[in-house]
Amino acid sequence: MTLLSVRDLGVDFGGPLIVDGVSFSMKKGEIVALVGESGSGKSVASLALMGLLGRGNITGSAMLRLNDGRETDLVRIGPRERRGVLGRHVSMIFQDPLSSLDPIQTIGAQMREVLSLHCGLRGGKAQARAIELLHEVGIVDPQACLKLIPQRLSGGMRQRVLIAMAIAGEPELLLADEPTTALDVTVQAQVLRLLLSLRARSGMGMIFITHNLAVASSIADRVIVLYAGQVVEDAPADAFFAAPAMPYSKALLGAAPGIDSVFGARRLPTLRGQVPAPGERGVGCRFAPRCDAMRPTPCQTQMPDLLTIADGENEVHAVRCGRWEELAR
């Protein structure tokens, strides 16, 4: 069953589009990795869905199906209604767990605030539920943790606390914006596992935003690659890592050395140039200037559509490349 259906999402800040016609949909309980380099528009897109951009024009729609069967458009809802949705149906966690917690309130005060807002719990009940939640996210001594201010916790513990606050309202959808980028690699693995087990337990869908394909591979069911504000590939994770169809995806995979296959090669495949700035995009494929498979036509003259190249049982694979068929051979 579809949880979220984003159609033609566009964001601009009065100039060229930063997020340009992004469409995708995700099923209930699915983990979708939104992958892209800086400037790809992945964070802007997610903040736009949350209504947290503060400024800018947002177009398109993002229909979220709530557990009670109602549907709500995350782009169109008013501020009052959004407050009822955020935290209860959609939550978000961010990259830097230290600055994401209020430095002058204890963990307990911050958790109780969320619990009273979304669950109507106060006093002893809120305290009990907070302990339960912290326990659920793998914090060993929840009572002690509640009395501390965030600075006294390690990075991994802080991110766990934030996850606990995000799931307090039992949301259907969690947006995670680079939640493990600031963490050490051993802690990162623990947090990724935690997110997977929370999904298994609650059936919560997740949009996981990252620039790191290896991390995406560790957790995602489905990978969506963004380039210069557009979706350029949307594929099941297995299919994607086995055979990416878009030349950009291939380059991205090749440029990041994995720890199993690095020795001996000694040079990494590279991409020339850089992501075009929003004002410097041509009419054709936005990746064309950097693409080895580029042909003057149609690559430079016409923007390729997002083509569905495989449409199995629940397994859509789409790519924005006019030459994908030739290249696949």
Place this chain on the structure above:
Amino acid sequence: MTAPVLSVQGVSKTYTQRAGLFGRASRTYALRDVSFDLRAGEILGLVGESGSGKTTVGRIAMRLVEPSEGEIHLAGQDVTALSGAALRPMRRRIQLIFQDPSASLNPRQTIRQILRTPLRLRGITDDAEIVRMLAIIGMGAEALDRTPAMFSGGQRQRLSIARALLMNPDIIVADEAVSALDVCVQAQVVNLLLDLRDQFGLSILFIGHDLGVVGLISDRVGVMFRGSLVEIAPSRELFERPRHPYTARLLAAAPRQGGKLTPHAEVDAGRLFPTSTEGCAFAALCSHAITECRTTRPVMRETAPDHWTACRRADLDLRPTHC
């Protein structure tokens, strides 16, 4: 084997810290008894998590931070005690590349002024070398009259490398030099460093936290944990046959392309372990620890040819099991 270009011998660094304004002063180890050699023309990787002391090692090797104990030898000469005017000529032999491309170039100078600084300090007034160096890093002379703000992160990192190379150093310390870059740009800079090593015979101390990048670029890799160097070995050997439980854990935790995690929770999840001052720093987290591990510090010993491990239980088979 030729003499090492840089030799760090038994270096420790302690800080006296006051916890808050009212707190009592206490001594903490940022580094503890770290020893290694950087050989001529080699790239030595240093990996470790935040707070492991890898950055401090780099700064101490450059004499930007004073070691509390131990010695630093540069090309066979003890430079630990040098200071002021005596230190300055030694400084040019070892140069630093930083993590944050936005802070590593003076925002109020043009690229020409920035790149002239090393030449001026070497007593050279001719600009020809600057243009030559720009070509080496893949940039044109038109860059000279721009300010750092007009360049992307990757370009600034190249300029930072050019500035370091203009000192004509023997050694480069690259402190998380590619960590802040996007993956494609990161690949370009990694390749550039490898080219430069081949071209100039540089020795590079490459500090990083991404095991893939460090493993790719380095000939040997040292692993640090809470201020101690726990293992050092040729990179293939280290990655395929780690002998320190911490190295094994690090390797197991690294995310892999195409490798999926399973959602089981870990036992030691959200707990803070105190660093023990006695015994092995990793003992509290180690599933192989025996009583001795907690009471006496392990010493570095050669567990395989050129493979050094500071673990009493280095005989265990810790080949990474993929999860």
Place this chain on the structure above:
Amino acid sequence: MKSAEIILSIWAHLRSLRPRGRVAAYYIVFVVIACVAGPWVLPYGHAHIDLHHRFLSPISAGHPLGTDEIGRDLLTRVLMGGRVSLLVGLASTILSTVIGTTLGLVAGYNSGAARFLITTIIDATLCFPVVFLMLTLAAVLSPGVGTIIGIVTLVSWMEAARVVQAQTRVIRKMDYVTAVVAMGATDRYVLMREVLPNVAPAVIVSATLTIARAILLESYVSYLGYGVQPPDASWGNLLNNAQEYLESDPWLAIIPGVAIALTVTMFNLLGESLQDAIDPSIQAKGRRS
């Protein structure tokens, strides 16, 4: 930097200012020209006493701002007073900026005894309420324009010193400074080539705000009768006995006060706008993606 380059960069900064900053800059240029040239152009000397035309209201024939209690032309007096007030502001600002920047650089770059000494002196000076200290000094020293410049300097240098010290401490830890230290540059080289140019914008901002404050301080001391002495005029001492005639002739109090308030406001606006132009981080915040 060559002086031509400095002027060019100031001009470039001025053009990048917000509208209110540009208005302030134009006003300041206008006031300076008016105070320097005005008294030459106007028919009356500032000490020209005309007992037949005392207490003339503003917009009187020949006296656009009226006359004072002994018939002196108020416009001429205000412009002459402006000369002194601006001179005190400018001179004491230059002095205190030079002193403050030097001490701030030394205290920010060193970490040992030099920093302790300088910060202790700054703290000790800040213990005195400014006006109390100024009056004490003024009472001790023989009055005059030079004295008041010295006094204002003595109570103003701490601001620049604190700003420069804080900035220097930040900048000397920046990677680009570390890079130059690692190249074997001397302290002097690092200070002059790397630190000073990066501190300079903050110094310029602080100097602009210091002028504003200095003009105010001069007016306080002169108003209380310890500053510039009659018959010389300053914006402060024009108000010195205005309170006596407040009931009958309020413009004698209002006009010089407006001159002070307007000029100080403009210097403050200029400083504020310079700060915005130099430190765009305030606008840049929240534009992360």
Place this chain on the structure above:
Amino acid sequence: MAEGMLAFAARRAGVNALLLLLVSLTGFMLLHATPGGPLAQFSLSPGMTSERLNQIAHSMGLDQPLWLQYVKWLGGLLKGDWGHSYRDHAPVLSIIISHLGATVELGLASLVISFLGGLAMGLIGALRAGEAIDALCSLVGVILLSLPTFWLGLVFIYFLSVRTGWFPAGGLMSPGHASATDRLRHLALPAMTLGLVSIPVWGAYIRSFAGDTLNQDHIRTARALGVPGWRIVLRRVLPAALLPLIPIAGVYLPTLLSGALVTETVFTWPGVGRLFLDSLQYRDYPVALGVLMFSAVLVLMCSLAAELLHHAADPRLRT
């Protein structure tokens, strides 16, 4: 923790003692370096002879070496003997204390006005950053900051007293009509004068601290969790903006005293500021020096108290 607090207080007391020593030395040297020295007042009296002057000097110990005079004076300070006024021979300390009440009254009243005004201005500016009202607030702030206190006082006197007769033009109270309302009416103009010019000081700090907090990630996180805006302002922005104000309030005292001196002069308000000015005018050096020292002690005590309060209030500083 308590032990740590003591150690901190002891460290600060050491530094403060050093500062006071510097302050006292500066003040003493200043007043004794005057042309004519402390005797200036006596030398102006009619019929004064140099013989008589020497006699006075001797009786006051002024013929002793300067360092000895300083040491004696400092010793007296420590014992609570701050010397005697030349004018009426009253003990300096009790003169100061008798003038203190009026200044405290004026200072507190103006503090309330300036803090509330600054809070409103700063919060509006931070919450509506970049909008027209923010620009307006900052413009008003700059103008208030640029007004000479005494001139603002004169303007108030002219418009609110001379022209309208709403408030008295000066003094502490009307003779013979001592009532609370009368007292407040006398306080209104000086408190407003002193309060208005300090509004932008608080406004700028609050605008900046609140703005910094609003830009922090935890505000975004709170929004992402559906916390309503008013609650974010009340629970997160306000405490974060007010906490760093505590130590600033501690070092604000000298500015307040400076403003009080000028305001007291305009409104003939019998406080410490006026006392200082009068003592300078009459060359009553023991009193002038006493006020300087008194204010320095007060400044240091207040800043120490503010720092201790800050550490008690801000959980980040506790360990």
